[in-house]
Amino acid sequence: MIYPKNNRLMKWMFDTYVKWLVGNTFHQFLFNTVELDSNKSVLLVANHFSFWDGLILYVLNDKLLHKKFHVMILEDTAKREGMLRYAGAFSVSKNSRDMLESLNYAAELLSEPGNLLLMFPQGKLYSNFVNRVHFEQGLLKIMKKAEGKFQLLFAATFIQYFKHKKPSVTVYLKTEGERYSDKNINELQNAYQQHYDAGKLQQTEIDIK
Amino acid sequence: MIAARRKKFLADVFAKYMHYRMRKAFNKLEVVNKITPKPGYSVLLLCNHFGWWDGLWANYLAYWHLNRKSYIMMQEDHLQARMWLNHCGAFSISRSSREMIKSLQHAADILNDAENMVIVFPQGELISNHTTEIKVEKGIERLIKNIKGPCHIIYNCALVEYFESLKPSVYFHLLDLGVAGELSFDELTEKINTFHRQALKDQVNVAH
Numbered sequence: 001m002i003y004p005k006n007n008r009l010m011k012w013m014f015d016t017y018v019k020w021l022v023g024n025t026f027h028q029f030l031f032n033t034v035e036l037d038s039n040k041s042v043l044l045v046a047n048h049f050s051f052w053d054g055l056i057l058y059v060l061n062d063k064l065l066h067k068k069f070h071v072m073i074l075e076d077t078a079k080r081e082g083m084l085r086y087a088g089a090f091s092v093s094k095n096s097r098d099m100l101e102s103l104n105y106a107a108e109l110l111s112e113p114g115n116l117l118l119m120f121p122q123g124k125l126y127s128n129f130v131n132r133v134h135f136e137q138g139l140l141k142i143m144k145k146a147e148g149k150f151q152l153l154f155a156a157t158f159i160q161y162f163k164h165k166k167p168s169v170t171v172y173l174k175t176e177g178e179r180y181s182d183k184n185i186n187e188l189q190n191a192y193q194q195h196y197d198a199g200k201l202q203q204t205e206i207d208i209k
Numbered sequence: 210m211i212a213a214r215r216k217k218f219l220a221d222v223f224a225k226y227m228h229y230r231m232r233k234a235f236n237k238l239e240v241v242n243k244i245t246p247k248p249g250y251s252v253l254l255l256c257n258h259f260g261w262w263d264g265l266w267a268n269y270l271a272y273w274h275l276n277r278k279s280y281i282m283m284q285e286d287h288l289q290a291r292m293w294l295n296h297c298g299a300f301s302i303s304r305s306s307r308e309m310i311k312s313l314q315h316a317a318d319i320l321n322d323a324e325n326m327v328i329v330f331p332q333g334e335l336i337s338n339h340t341t342e343i344k345v346e347k348g349i350e351r352l353i354k355n356i357k358g359p360c361h362i363i364y365n366c367a368l369v370e371y372f373e374s375l376k377p378s379v380y381f382h383l384l385d386l387g388v389a390g391e392l393s394f395d396e397l398t399e400k401i402n403t404f405h406r407q408a409l410k411d412q413v414n415v416a417h
Contacts, residue, residue, distance in 0.1 A: 025375075050371025125372050127413045129339070159377075160338050161260025161369065167377070200339060208259075208335035 001101045002078045002091035004070065010086040015062075018087070022059045025052075026159075028168040031060055034175050037151055041115040042067055045139065045192060046155040048120035049128040053157050056169055057118055058087060060155075064173075067116035070109050072102065074124075092138070094123070103138055107145035117142075117150075121192075128159065133196050135189040143188075144181045152176040154192055156199035162208050172199035210311045211288055213280050213300040213319065220279070220297045224272045227265050236374040238266065240274055241408075241415065244383045250361040251320040251327075252277050253389065255349070255401070257366050258330035259338040266367055266379060267328040275363070277326030280319050282312065302348075304333065313348055317355030320389075331401075338369060343398075343405050350394040362386035364401050366408040372417040380415060382408035 046057055054071055061069050070088040078091035092102040109115045121135040156172045174195045180188045246252045252275055256267050264281055271279035285301040302312035316327050331345040364384040369377050384404040
């Protein structure tokens, strides 16, 4: 398993570059504000359709949530994109004993109120046009281990062009009060699905002026 | 109405320049199912309209896949702001005016020549890329009726994805709608909508 690295200079470089990159690539960055409990860490659950969505949510954290950013990524990606480790990325490899270590580490992170853990429960990249968001089991295991120490936040991200040369990004956020420790992954998936569908509907019916 | 004053040289330079710009801005432009227009037929290309780029994508299709001289129908105020496009094959249409009939007739006249292709956005306005319904404006019916020469109708559903790349990729799903006059307007609308919904489903399984 690959752990995040602490290096203030590298972190600053990553931070500056990503903020510039996201600001420069997108015409608009839209999101809704949410009320958060500052005594609890945040578990951010998001859809995964591109390499961008980690970066977008990194910037969102900077703009809105102000927590210490962590993200679980695939081991291959962590090896290829070493820079991500300075931004709090740690690896998970599916179907290996290492996975348990990654899940324990993730749960540990959530016990610190200042942390934010971003998870892509889909486990790999899917199209931006999927109707059903499929969840892998790992997320629920982390939630059970860190029970009561975090607050759950759903994010649904969409990118569209509208009438501009550069695309615009919209992130729909929603806090989820429900506890899932005694429930199964399908119930969690359905709760996220509802939020995703609502966001997608808004994107579909958007009035482009 | 502003009629097209297409100059081959200017249109070619513009298309080549925009091809260069697109190669820079996009990861790839992929035609999911290739369609070769019938030889000796002009092409009416109906496209979904959701962004700044889609007229340029359609122009790219005209040059590099469908091999026809491209003409494009634009809203009058948009064309007036960019009159140089007039020399690249753009002509105007303004809704809710008598001039509209002239524009539709102009488009039909262009299509009488088998070398030509007209790009039209049947939705008539910008609609989200996630929409599951393509509203086809009534003007299309009139346009198709007015075409005298043989004309091949193609619908193009463009969908934007990112996947592993930081640059977006565009996937073109093309539908062969046969020869003008073969289908009634309602059949045409229904076929487009069924195909569009299927394209959205197919897009989920596209290789990346």
